[in-house]
Amino acid sequence: MQGTVYRSTGSWYQVKTLDGGFYQARMKGVFKMDEDITSTNPIAVGDIVEVVEEEKEAANAMITEIAPRRNYIVRSSPHKRSHKHIVAANLDQAVLVCTIKEPRTSRGFIDRFLVTAAAYHIPAVLVFNKKDLLKEKDREKFLEMADVYTDIGYPVLLISAAKGEGITEVQEMLKDKVTLMSGHSGVGKSSLINQLLPGMQLRTKEVSGWSGKGLHTTTFAEMFDLPDGGQIIDTPGLREFGIIDIPKTELSHYFLEMQPYITQCQFNNCLHINEPGCAVKAAVEEGEIDTDRYISYATILETIEEERY
Template sequence: MAWKKAIVVRFHSNMVTVQDLETHQRLECYLRGKFKIQKIRPIVGDYVEYSVQENGNYGTIENILPRKNQLFRPTVANIDQVVLVTTLKDPKVDLLIVDKFLVQVEKEKLEVIIVLNKMDLINSQEEKSKLKEFLEIYKPLYPIICTSKITKENIDLLKSVLKGKISTFAGLSGVGKSSLLNLLDPQLNLKVGEISKKLKRGKHTTTYGELLYLDFGGFIVDTPGFANLELESFDKDEIKYYFIEFLKYQPYCTFTDCSHTVEPDCAVKAAVEKGDISLSRYNNYCVIYRELNQ
């Protein structure tokens, strides 16, 4: 029997749910024992080859095809772009978390779009100042789309960005990932949570990563939100390459192995002093560098 090709849309225990690339039909598939022996398991976004059992109700994963990329938090493979959803209020997202996530995405050489959600909550002068500051820091570096489920601001623009691609939504719990996805495609009907008044952060509503088909074309991975983010399997000396605004200055540092922290005649530090590199981003780089140096 000829094998068919599919994409993994959900992983659960010893089975996976796949969507056939030709028919778009979903099927539950068992994993062959060889994968357990080899300590190999598919993840959401993996392309696989599968066979259909005689009764037609289930399939068997025969082969896992090579990945073009993999993101580890959230765990997903073969994506075209990452959509980092963040907020300035309810919850107030720490920019260190934003920068840690961007470092991870840059390491995997993935396209990233920042979605600044819950814009309807930005009303006071202080909040507007925070918005201006955020845009000044990140807009020169990454595309930013400001959104709101209340006003439906830029929802059509976000659709056009997602159409025809495999994307993943990621961000802290409570930033409104599932709410945005429900606006983009109401048929998804994802569970939406609320902000914990006691903890001032979101409650988890998505409990597993799942690849969702969008009715206007493309796939999106709705992933469980995280309360914090720690960088794993990173070397302190590689972090400087993932702060993309550093790259054009690094060749002009006096020391070729300059860490941009304590060395004299550092072109990156000089750029920070001139205002050409954001002080917030540089300070967060130093925090990450020190954490990895412990």
């Protein structure tokens, strides 16, 4: 039987089969992965798998095969910085829930998320929550940020999950797609999901009673079916998105607004910091590339070595 992994605790997996049934499944032996990756989790939420029902327990199954992934998105493992932790697989898009205040989502965090999504060829969307808390200066700050990211090509929404404002736009954006939903703790991601999934609060409480040993609801991703079609994959509140396996010379390729200028640099391996004849730096000086985005680029570039090794 073919199914999709909806939840993972690292040793047990909840798999939904094509007929709509759910199984608690274990992995059979060690899988040879198609991707040449060093991952702390061989199976991720969103994976398409083959399962065989176990005779003793009708609700239990064994995962015998993992289908090749269309794509996946990773972060650095919380346990081994040099290893990847696959957050989710087979995605149509990735949504980052952000806030201008209470708490403020830093530009650095947003840009790291966007770089990671671009590196794995996953379209990204920014959803700014807590619209109801914004005063005039906060709204001006949002409009400035929205202009920067929409000019690059990223969709930006402003909503209030608490007030139910902008939920229709979010529903339209999610319809019939598999969407990763992430964000810092405190940005209201759970409130947004509760708006999208009636009864979600009850289901969230039930998670802790699920049979997987060592289940930590703040650690593992989980997929949910949307009422109007499509799925969302809820991820835990992330403190950071570690940039891994991206060589310094490739980082600028994942800042989408830098792409048109990269080939115009004097040197092929230009890092766009101190090199002469750098078209990217010239574009920053001329206002073609946002200064804060360039600062994010330079900051991430400095941290790549320690995150890779």
